[in-house]
Amino acid sequence: MTLAHVTPAVAVEDVDAAVAVLRARGLRVSSARRVVLEALFVAEGPVSAEEIADGVPGRVPPSDLASVYRNLETLEEVGLVRHVHLGHGPGRYALPLADDREYLVCEHCDAACAVPEAELADVRSLIQERFGFRPSFSHFPIVGLCAACALQPGGEEESHAHV
């Protein structure tokens, strides 16, 4: 599954809008599929398939993990979902919101810091000019040390991730 063909993002403002997109593409709107969308709308940032399958108490019912994966794949083909690999750990899925954000992931404390994608524009063009290589920080983001962890070389094992 080398996302060779990255479907253009389809930003929608609520579950109903997403559902309309699905119908427009001739896809069925099952409750399992709707639940995945609900979980993504409730989520504050990129979440794992397992977190989606677990549901959100009182807000989103739990669902079958395999179906979640299948639905995420379908939704991503449609453009309603994107996924990122934030260093180690499971892939994380999110809605492509209006303000596109990319991540800087700290490999020490696991914090993922979201920056507007525009702010990486000249990093991207610097790399493209020099190597003829067009980096995409949206699927495999930049990993390194956040400001805090760069300073203190010794300790700090706390994870203050805010994905």
Next chain:
Amino acid sequence: MTLAHVTPAVAVEDVDAAVAVLRARGLRVSSARRVVLEALFVAEGPVSAEEIADGVPGRVPPSDLASVYRNLETLEEVGLVRHVHLGHGPGRYALPLADDREYLVCEHCDAACAVPEAELADVRSLIQERFGFRPSFSHFPIVGLCAACALQPGGEEESHAHV
């Protein structure tokens, strides 16, 4: 295993030199451990643990995969080995050679293009100035589209990886 403490690289020119380093650290030199080193010296670039365990016909005998992982971990703690995550797929291990190289990985054709780490210096400093974030392209390299794949948006499923 969040490589919080990245051991300084120890570049050696042959298996015997590596073995000497092990002994100096009070580590034992078993045949399994020596075989991992031999495989890494024979390898042309970063290889997976499984490739090491499979051995090289006529040159390096196959070995137990679990032991390979344990030895790679030990060798990495000593600084004799580094590992990278080249997009999807297994982690890949290599000796830290004198001329440090980092990778640009094409997510379309899987080619991994090695560039001298010095050539990424100002990409690194641009990111550090702007975000106070110190990127490390050595563990999770930059992923995107290589020159060839960036040009032809449609086809091309061939993998011309040269890691």
Next chain:
DNA sequence: TTCGATGCAAATAGTTTGCATTCTA
């Protein structure tokens, strides 16, 4: 002769697939 390292097997995490059943369109 000790304790680090091995090799096998089993466990684990993340993800995918097969298949009979369910339910949307």
Next chain:
DNA sequence: TAGAATGCAAACTATTTGCATCGAA
């Protein structure tokens, strides 16, 4: 009511761990 999607179980990939045995120092 056709066939898309589900849900469960099982397979799969990458990696780790338990444990009895072996062997380097």
